[in-house]
Amino acid sequence: MTHTAKRVSRRAFLLAACAAAGTATSLGACATGIFPFIPDHYTFSQQQVQDAVQRKFPYRRQMQQLFDVSLTNPVVMLEPDRNRIAVQLDAQLASPLIRQPVSGVFTLSSELAWDSASRSVVLKSPSVDRVDMQGAAAAYGQQVGAVVALAATQLLDNYPIHTFKPEQLQFAGVSYEPGTITILTNGIRVQIVEK
Structure with missing residues (x-):
């Protein structure tokens, strides 16, 4: 058969x-x-992703013993044309190498992937797409962008935005798992396929 x-x-x-x-x-x-998986897909909303990402913030960390990084106010955006999720963050960076703390707004984007060990849809390989520094801080944009990119990558790479319960991927002795993950304008559609 x-x-x-x-x-x-x-x-x-x-x-x-x-x-x-x-x-x-x-x-x-x-x-x-x-x-629940007979229709062959599961969709979760932008708000559910926002709630999951929000749990990681505010985030403060010392990087390379020279920079104090603070990341706050994440805003999740869906980018169906690129099949990526974007996260806009407020960032502040202080260092003895600069006279006063600098702040700006950063936009990162990430693809999504299935992590079978945790049964989660995770952010994968986030990267900084845009850096907007304020006022005189614009002169430090490239350096600050590099430090923030490192912090954000360590924070968000492989971070779960949705975790399936074991019983959601089992029925009548048959195991299922997510297949294609598609970013829509109003949510994320995860195809469910038989293992």
């Missing part, structure tokens, strides 16, 4: 089970409510 035939057979069995249960709900609602 082919992989597709097995999937169709399982779905037919589950829909028949829903119908046999005599519920007043539609088969689609039954499949979605009782067997």
